[in-house]
Amino acid sequence: xxxxxxxxxxxxxxxxxxxxxxxxxxxxxxxxxxxxxxxxxxxxxxxxxxxxxxxxxxxxxxxxxxxxxxxxxxxxxxxxxxxxxxxxxxxxxxxxxxxxxxxxxxxxxxxxxxxxxxxxxxxxxxxxxxxxxxxxxxxxxxxxxxxxxxxxxxxxxxxxxxxxxxxxxxxxxxxxxxxxxxxxxxxxxxxxxxxxxxxxxxxxxxxxxxxxxxxxxxxxxxxxxxxxxxxxxxxxxxxxxxxxxxxxxxxxxxxxxxxxxxxxxxxxxxxxxxxxxxxxxxxxxxxxxxxxxxxxxxxxxxxxxxxxxxxxxxxxxxx
Numbered sequence: 001x002x003x004x005x006x007x008x009x010x011x012x013x014x015x016x017x018x019x020x021x022x023x024x025x026x027x028x029x030x031x032x033x034x035x036x037x038x039x040x041x042x043x044x045x046x047x048x049x050x051x052x053x054x055x056x057x058x059x060x061x062x063x064x065x066x067x068x069x070x071x072x073x074x075x076x077x078x079x080x081x082x083x084x085x086x087x088x089x090x091x092x093x094x095x096x097x098x099x100x101x102x103x104x105x106x107x108x109x110x111x112x113x114x115x116x117x118x119x120x121x122x123x124x125x126x127x128x129x130x131x132x133x134x135x136x137x138x139x140x141x142x143x144x145x146x147x148x149x150x151x152x153x154x155x156x157x158x159x160x161x162x163x164x165x166x167x168x169x170x171x172x173x174x175x176x177x178x179x180x181x182x183x184x185x186x187x188x189x190x191x192x193x194x195x196x197x198x199x200x201x202x203x204x205x206x207x208x209x210x211x212x213x214x215x216x217x218x219x220x221x222x223x224x225x226x227x228x229x230x231x232x233x234x235x236x237x238x239x240x241x242x243x244x245x246x247x248x249x250x251x252x253x254x255x256x257x258x259x260x261x262x263x264x265x266x267x268x269x270x271x272x273x274x275x276x277x278x279x280x281x282x283x284x285x286x287x288x289x290x291x292x293x294x295x296x297x298x299x300x301x302x303x304x305x306x307x308x309x310x311x312x313x314x315x316x317x318x319x
Contacts, residue, residue: 018187019144022161024136024198028191032211034223035193037180039113039284041224043205045299046197047113048179050125057279060105064098065272071097098275105279110287114163114177118201120298120307124291125165125177131292132165132175133308136201140164141194142176145187158182161190168308231273235266 022028040047075090112126121136145159160182167173179193199211206217229237242259294311297303 014144014146017144017146019142020187020191022141022143022191022194024139024201027198028195030188030192030195031209032195032199032207033189033192034196035180035185035189036228038224038228041200041205041220044117044119044301046116046118046200046204048116050111050113051178051181056105056110056283057276060098060101060279061272061274061276063101064275065269067097068094069271102275102279106282106286108283109290110283112287112290114179115295115299116197116201117298118204119301119303120305121201122298122307122309123163123165124295125175126290127175127177129290131168131295132177133168134163134165135307135309141179143187143190143194156184157186159185159187159190161193169312171309171312230277232270232277234273235263235270238263238266 020028037049038046039049071090071094075094078084078090115124116122116136117124123134123136123139125132141161141163143159143161145157148156148158161179162176163179165175165177167175179197195211199207203211203213206214206220208214208219238259242255242263245255245259294308298305
């Protein structure tokens, strides 16, 4: 199928709903903003979550955090009551509750992220073990808005953003890859995210709220932090909220029961959140080994700067 036909078929999905074809060298007029899909933002490359298994580590967190904590508390009670014979069984269960789900979740590969390489100005995507790519200069993306109607939720506005990539060694095979989930997003938001990508590739790695190059990383890191709040950050956010209430009320009658409840709950759930995040990091690290060398070497600071499309043309590359 010709690339133009693929684009036309994709646009036909939206019917009369608004859609727009985006290009790397054309501004959308929106301010750049991040859409909570960034996994890594480095000096040389940007990694976006490809979707799927975003809850990886949850089973380990629940079984190891809740189950493990419960068995440890039970063991402590047995010690206090003098029933030492049951302690070792409880501790063994605590270890099993962590080890079994941890090994299961870390040994299954995570979907590889979508990579935007600033050094070579390319995009990389893994599809079932096959490498797809596109040079950034001349790249095309399709953004479209639509409404999903449900019996309980009513109409929910959604907008997708898909970028066109081609199979390495077989440029006639093309895919439209979604840059994040479309749920709850608008066309304006997706245009803003496209400006975020343009700012990173053309003016990055650090830029200001207008997408202009900046020597400071403050704006970018603030945006990334706001969009990637983790479970282990909840208690610190609650403490900050309590401190703001204390300052606003002059230290009098500032603490509400809901604040105390949330703080206690977040402290108790901290082990679960920490185990989930740790498991996800290990699974992600193991999955990164699945990228072919032709990609990993180009992500390094001193790696090759030749584009894959140029290698295809010069050598007839096929992997």
